[in-house]
Amino acid sequence: MPELPEVEIVRRGLESAMLGPGRAVARLTLNRPDLRYPFTPFMERALAGRAFSAFERRGKYIIARLQEGGALIWHLGMSGSIRIYKSGEAYSPALHDHALFTLADGGTVAFNDPRRFGFLLYYEGDSWREAEPFASMGPEPLGNDFNAPVLAARLAGRKSPIKTALLDQKIVAGLGNIYVCEALWGARISPLRAAGQLRESETEDLAGQIRAVLTRAIAAGGSSLRDYRHTDGGLGCFQHSFSVYDREGESCPACGKGCRIERITQAGRSTFYCPAVQT
């Protein structure tokens, strides 16, 4: 489910609920042995009594760093969501709540994931940095080390369609199906073009559109299609601003000529685009 903007919103929610005095983990409860991967052995013991020092994000991953070292690597998969019950607010168990953090202040943080494609792992020290996928992950699109020349260099020689290349987290981190479709539409580039064959001006435009769409989506609280929720249960709004995603058959916002948004399949995933303006 969640792509970079949604994960960023969740990260901020965790930061405001789990950081600070009195917010140490009183107990971690795991309601099953695994999600996509088995939970790290003895993770409950490793977390008990520990306090967080920072909540960072890398691509679609949340890195919850602990005081005195160590980090939780948290991924929401396709259907994961995190619900925060503040101190004094009663936790109400939901189907598919797999991991529960009970905080010293009485609050509860529940990790819910119906499809169980998400995961939660504990790494000692800074060892997660050398582990995959972080070791070979592409640049943060909203960071200082992402720009047109960097994008061009990473796409150089790639024969795969630009749509598929942008979904590759080794090229750019954090993009998923929604925001790739939206960014390509913004740059008026066909998803079918060979990734390594874009003109310099197109790469420039694309890098800018990637940053722009992600920034706007974060400002709108992310996109809520089915499972995604804010940590207070609220919905994102950016789904109302999609130009092409999930709009097959509708008219393209850039087309005065009554052209229609089409859906095609690339690498097994739906791509939405306007053949008239994306060339």
Next chain:
DNA sequence: AGTGTCGCCTGAATGC
């Protein structure tokens, strides 16, 4: 090495 296909899971929407 780079690229495409498939499977992992549940649940919602659609088709018959």
Next chain:
DNA sequence: TGCATTCAGGCGACAC
């Protein structure tokens, strides 16, 4: 109404 099929925001194992 009920059952089968299809599809979904991600990722990685595998085959070529």
